[in-house]
Amino acid sequence: MNSEIIAVGTEILLGQIINSNSAYLSRKLAELGIDVYYHSTVGDNPNRLSQMLSMAISRSDIIFTTGGLGPTVDDITLKTVAQACSKRLLPNKNIIRDIQSYFKKKGLRRTPADAVRQASIPRDAAWFRNTVGTAPGLALKHRNSLIIMLPGPPRELNPMFENYVIPYLKRRKYAESRTLVTRTIRTTGLVESAVNKKMKKFLSISGLVTVGIYAHLGEVHLKISAKAKNPKAAERLIAPIERKIRKILGHYIYGTDKDELEDVIGRLLQKKRKTLSIAESCTGGMVSDKITDVSGSSAYFKMGVISYSNKAKEDLLSVSKETLKRYGAVSRPVALEMAKGVMRLSSSDVSVGITGIAGPTGGSRKKPVGLVYIAIARGKKAKVKECRFTGNRKDIKQQTQIAALDLIRRELYR
Amino acid sequence: MNSEIIAVGTEILLGQIINSNSAYLSRKLAELGIDVYYHSTVGDNPNRLSQMLSMAISRSDIIFTTGGLGPTVDDITLKTVAQACSKRLLPNKNIIRDIQSYFKKKGLRRTPADAVRQASIPRDAAWFRNTVGTAPGLALKHRNSLIIMLPGPPRELNPMFENYVIPYLKRRKYAESRTLVTRTIRTTGLVESAVNKKMKKFLSISGLVTVGIYAHLGEVHLKISAKAKNPKAAERLIAPIERKIRKILGHYIYGTDKDELEDVIGRLLQKKRKTLSIAESCTGGMVSDKITDVSGSSAYFKMGVISYSNKAKEDLLSVSKETLKRYGAVSRPVALEMAKGVMRLSSSDVSVGITGIAGPTGGSRKKPVGLVYIAIARGKKAKVKECRFTGNRKDIKQQTQIAALDLIRRELYR
Structure with a gap:
């Protein structure tokens, strides 16, 4: 499977915000064994987005879009994709209910009319719940491509992707059977060059398992990555290297993976x-x-x-x-x-x-x-x-x- | 003038690094009055970069590339651009001297052979000095487009762009005399759809001044952007709109531009x-x-x-x-x-x-x-x-x- 990511938003082309969504999605897609060949960004301009889409449809199995799903006139993604695929937008009752309950939780009795507009989606589209905002995510088949539309704010996109899109891709066999498993070893108390020196022989290994080093303010992380048939087999490749690293770095290691x-x-x-x-x-x-x-x-x-x-x-x-x-x-x-x-x-x-x-x-x-x-x-x-x-x-x-x-x-x- | 930015590097497509160069260049280009219509990223793959380049040449006045200028086999930008423009690479004595003096400053007597390879550039190309690394920047005319190649590391790219590329663009009249000025109006206390409703008539204005709306957690920002001959003239376009917006949003506005x-x-x-x-x-x-x-x-x-x-x-x-x-x-x-x-x-x-x-x-x-x-x-x-x-x-x-x-x-x- 090869894929590409299209970010929609003039504010990115003006350099007002950094396109962190494409980096996030790329990391996740690598773990799923889905290759990413292109990142693109277009502004809130239906013509240019439309051209970009037809090219993407001609060359990629999966196209992810981020942004432009909000309730304002600037939000052009859904309309433009629907047009490119010749689909009409129809109101979806379940999404309307979702949006209404979102505003109810916020203490507002009436749901703004603008917000309801986000509940109109192409016939045959699958949709993904937005647990922190109002714009649902959408998945639409067109010719040989799957188009997945995601909201722009990372706090809406990230949980949607992890909770709904990944299971969807796995269920539909878009995600490869080979998986990439990554173990992050988190250290603090040593500067990058000191960790680098101690880890030299691990950082140069190649093959099915690799080790990378990443410096953050006050912390240095090591990532052991392994590709294998299944997570268990990947784990078997990671374990011996992790043991050796732990022996050398000892109490400088404070945690693993997402531990803070x-x-x-x-x-x-x-x-x-x-x-x-x-x-x-x-x-x-x-x-x-x-x-x-x-x-x-x-x-x-x-x-x-x-x-x-x-x-x-x-x-x-x-x-x-x-x-x-x-x-x-x-x-x-x-x-x-x-x-x-x-x-x-x-x-x-x-x-x-x-x-x-x-x-x-x-x-x-x-x-x-x-x-x-x-x-x-x-x-x-x-x-x-x-x-x-x-x-x-x-x-x-x-x-x-x-x-x-x-x-x-x-x-x-x- | 319209432009686009192509970032070259597999590490971006894997999500290992965030493409901050495109955001940086976009901000600088907006100030120079150069429109940016597209950002793209391709991996270290000559075929895909080549296709990307021919499309870019067909649609943009200026094409900026970042990355892929280094001395390793993975660094494909210069070679691929030269091929796309049918230009041969010829060693440039001044660049060789530059690279030699870089290694001398580092305390190395001999310059690595790999590094010298970076001194071969297309005939007719202009080059920009790299004051913190070895890869020079390059500018090459092809058909109706100008291709500007810049190194990937921000600490090399940023000073090169500011010290050499901006003066070059101004000298050659690529940089418009018009500048873009942006005023950010920061609000809190209203949700996006409420601000949107109050601002509807401003959000749809077009021409020299435009207004955009951007939602953040707990805040909504409005950006008034104006293009004019000079910052003062832009300010004159912004001021009356800002006044009207302030009158409507009143105390929901807490600050301007970078105010937190x-x-x-x-x-x-x-x-x-x-x-x-x-x-x-x-x-x-x-x-x-x-x-x-x-x-x-x-x-x-x-x-x-x-x-x-x-x-x-x-x-x-x-x-x-x-x-x-x-x-x-x-x-x-x-x-x-x-x-x-x-x-x-x-x-x-x-x-x-x-x-x-x-x-x-x-x-x-x-x-x-x-x-x-x-x-x-x-x-x-x-x-x-x-x-x-x-x-x-x-x-x-x-x-x-x-x-x-x-x-x-x-x-x-x-």
Whole structure:
């Protein structure tokens, strides 16, 4: 099977948004064994989209379109595809009900007329439910091609693709029987060149299994990919390599596949029946925000305090005036007292105190932008880590967040 | 002038990298008054690239290619373009010197043979210096089209485009003297279909000025774009339309161009010399995190409390046990008491209290997932807003965050 992806939207051609949908779909299609030969983007222009479609129909087994399914006049995809395939649009009762219930959930009694227009679809088309928006996805056979129309916003497209389109493609045998299985090994605490050096011999292997390295802010991921008849056979190819990699990287590895640091911490806290509290200064709530991204985190996350001012540090966390004066707000002793203060307030088992300079202003020669102290306390024991990060304000906040989460994780391993 | 951009690289079709070059070039070309009608991506496959090129030559004045100029066998762009234009490749002495000096700077005495291959270019081609890598950029006239080949890595492409390609296009009169100016009007509080309805007559105007509508989670943006001789003239076209739009949408508009809600709030707090504190439950620190993304926020943000547990609400914020028992943690009175509690603790002028059910668990028929109460207090006055959001846990957190920031903004307008 070969396929192509057509993104529809003038805002992409103006460079106002980046076409991340095509990258997302390509990754998913690779896993399904469907080759992607072309990506294209056209604006909200029916003529050019129409030409693009006829070419695509002449050369590809499956054509995915993204965008242009909304309720406005700019949204031309459905109309243009229907015309190209000489199909009339007919209202679909099930979709109307779906859209009405969407607006009801939003607290609106009447469904806007514009929105109902999205419920008219070509006869014979299959449709995919949109669980977060109103525009349904559509699948339409034309000549020897299958055209699959998907909404533009990634938060609508991604769950639709995973929950409905992938099963549809598998059921109809568009997806190959050979599958690509990828195992992601997630590490933090080592820079890319260090991981690269340790992994050199794995990164150069070729054949049915390959290993790739991908750097993110504060993290490095390794991807082991294997193609095989079925997932089990692919797993058998992956397992021995994964074992060897794990032996070398040890505790730098924090998780696998979709695990985020906050998921791993959540599982560890639940398993050990420990509770957590956090006092943040420079991260401004970002660490607590991550911790509470995990469903069920209320079971172990007791309290967060964002003590942005010295006064808040003193009043709420009982950081001593003396310590603040002598060492400054960004210092080891203050991080420690913050961690101890929030632990006392919340009676949690483990606590964290974070203070640093996120910049771009506020730095000095002795205490430059990017200097951060992270304290972790557990019962009566406590320790502080000094970090020096680079980048802009958000980069420094985010690197601090990752370092703090990693410190919690390593503490919980003990 | 109309143009198109062809990205060459199998790694894009596999979704391993996102095609950010096309977005970058599109933004730059819009500023130069060059229309972009298509983006395409092909893999490292000479046949498909060749077909793509002949179509592009038939329909576009300027064709930009990115990628495939490197020294490896996978790099097929230059060879394929030369073939399509029936041009031979001849070594260019100046480029050879350039490449040799690049390797000398890297501390290598001998220049790899592979690298020298990049110095062979079509007769009559213009070339652009690569100041950070070895592959030069190239410009070649063929029939009525100009083909401009650029390297793939953004850190090579961007400076080359800005320093050499833009002046080249201007010198040769490819870049129009007309420029495109875009004004973004950012709104929150109305869903897309509601904004669409109010803006219908603006969205259908055509000619030198156009208006587009773009939905984001919790926000809707309008973009007014104008083409004119110079930025000032474009501004004169935009101004009257912007005025009319502002009159209709009023306080639903929170900012312009790159303004984020947290920037607007920061400016308002500083101007009015007011301070802010926040008590969060379901958002888990996300609102404080946004507020502190703004450099200088320590001047007005006094304190954040994340009271995830009932105990934290009672102990830290003095929410009464009675209220919690009678109305439940997710209720108007609790949101109110949270806002008042954090105001008392921090002595801030304005405060916010947020409680809700982010899901996916924890909902009931009476209090479904997505139900959120946001209280805002200012001095002795306070009020609560009830919201009902849909989507997954992160979506609900994010929509709550936007609604909370918007409530602060509207309060500060008074």
